[in-house]
Amino acid sequence: MEPLLAADDVHAAIGSSRILHGITLAVGKGEVVALVGRNGAGKTTTLRTFMGHLRPRRGTIRWQGQDITRRPPYWRARAGIAYVPQDRRMFAGLTVDESLEVAEAAHACPRSREEIYELFPVLADRRRQLSSLLSGGEQRMLAIARALLANPALILLDEPTDGLAPVVVEHLLSRIATIAEAGIAILLAEQNVRFAAMLANRGYMIHKGTIRREGTVAELLADDKSVGRYLTV
Ligand SMILES: Nc1ncnc2c1ncn2[C@@H]1O[C@H](COP(=O)(O)OP(=O)(O)O)[C@@H](O)[C@H]1O
Ligand SMILES: [Mg+2]
Numbered sequence: 001m002e003p004l005l006a007a008d009d010v011h012a013a014i015g016s017s018r019i020l021h022g023i024t025l026a027v028g029k030g031e032v033v034a035l036v037g038r039n040g041a042g043k044t045t046t047l048r049t050f051m052g053h054l055r056p057r058r059g060t061i062r063w064q065g066q067d068i069t070r071r072p073p074y075w076r077a078r079a080g081i082a083y084v085p086q087d088r089r090m091f092a093g094l095t096v097d098e099s100l101e102v103a104e105a106a107h108a109c110p111r112s113r114e115e116i117y118e119l120f121p122v123l124a125d126r127r128r129q130l131s132s133l134l135s136g137g138e139q140r141m142l143a144i145a146r147a148l149l150a151n152p153a154l155i156l157l158d159e160p161t162d163g164l165a166p167v168v169v170e171h172l173l174s175r176i177a178t179i180a181e182a183g184i185a186i187l188l189a190e191q192n193v194r195f196a197a198m199l200a201n202r203g204y205m206i207h208k209g210t211i212r213r214e215g216t217v218a219e220l221l222a223d224d225k226s227v228g229r230y231l232t233v
Contacts, residue, residue, distance in 0.1 A: 002065040004029045004154055004185050005050065005081070010059035012049045019045045020209045022059070027154060030183045034196035034203030034217060042209040043189035044086055047156040050187070051083040052076050082152035084143050086159045086189075096134070096142060097127040103149040116145045119175060137168035141175065154185040161195050173198050193221055 003026040012020040020042055027033045035043050048054045050061060052073040061069045063079055071079075094102070100113050100123075117124035120141045126134060131142055140160055147155055160176065161169045176199055180186055190196040196203060197217040205213040205220055207229070213220060221227065 001028070003027060003062075004031075004064060005187070006062040007046075007050065008060045008062070010046075010049060010061060011057045012045060012054050013057055014045070014054070018057075018209070020049065020056075023049075023206070023209075023211055025204050025211060025214070027185050027187050029153070030180075030185050031202070032180045032186045032188060032200045034193075034200035034220075035187060035189045035206055036193050036196050036203055036220065037191070037206035039191060041206045043191075043206060044158055045209070046206065047083060047158050047187070047189055050156055051081060053083075077150060080151070080153035081156065082147035082150050082154070083156045084147050084158060084160070086162060092132055094131055095128055096123055096131050099131050099142065100145060100149065103146040107150045109149050109151040111148060111151060113149075116148060119148075119178060120145055135168075137164050137172060140164065140172060144176070144179070148179065148184075152184060154187065155179070156187050156189075158189045159191065160188070161190070161192060169195065193217070193227070197221060 006026040007023050010020055010023040011018070023046055035046060037043055045054065049056055052071055056069060060067055063081070068076060068079070100116060104113055117127070122138055123141055123145060126138060131139070134142060144160070160172055164172065173195065176186065180199065186199070188196055188200055200217050203214070203217050203220055204211050213223060
């Protein structure tokens with residue numbers, strides 16, 4: 001079967017700096033795949049390239065078999081790709097409920113805000129609060145909630161656990177697991193392989209803009225040399 005997303009030998013540069021040197025990976029329908037690697041390895045650049053924010057210098061990106069390498073971000077969003085960036089950019093001045101309302105209005109999504117509040121009760125409790133006043137974990141949840149309202153088939157999720165306290169990480173991972181159980185595929189960029197292992201069973205290890213290993217997360221974790229050299233646990 002055709003994978004949902006397939007990248008073949010993707011090279012990308014920011015200005016004159018070459019950052020990605022041949023990224024080849026695939027995400028199947030409903031699959032959770034980890035993209036693990038240290039800070040500066042190229043995870044964010046990879047996700048931005050998949051979303052269309054950066055145009056590859058070489059290589060191909062396919063979506064359900066169709067070449068989308070030159071498609072702009074809005075096209076990809078409409079086709080079912082959502083991107084949750086690592087930095088939390090909130091709508092300044094909007095409450096939680098208003099920012100979800102904006103996302104809901106922007107897409108013809110079968111999912112309603114009320115369903116989102118069931119998935120994230122914490123957001124329901126904060127619905128009248130300004131989104132900029134939310135805690136780090138709550139802002140992460142709001143960003144994921146907004147992505148869900150675009151009715152994606154795949155979420156490109158960039159280090160959702162970054163900077164969060166362990167108890168918040170645990171809660172967030174359980175929410176992401178519920179999203180995955182609903183059949184939404186996730187490409188999860190993570191520095192922490194143990195967090196990635198809680199969600200993904202397959203993954204790729206990225207180092208200096210290149211995929212160095214691929215396999216089950218258990219295989220990646222069992223490879224001591226890679227763990228020492230490329231990963232944070
Ligand atoms: N705007 C930029 N200009 C120049 N270099 C950048 C820029 N953004 C990222 N880089 C470089 O690209 C490499 C990969 O960065 P990034 O994709 O953010 O890695 P990761 O998300 O794995 O931490 C790093 O060496 C980083 O310094
Ligand atoms: Mg990053």
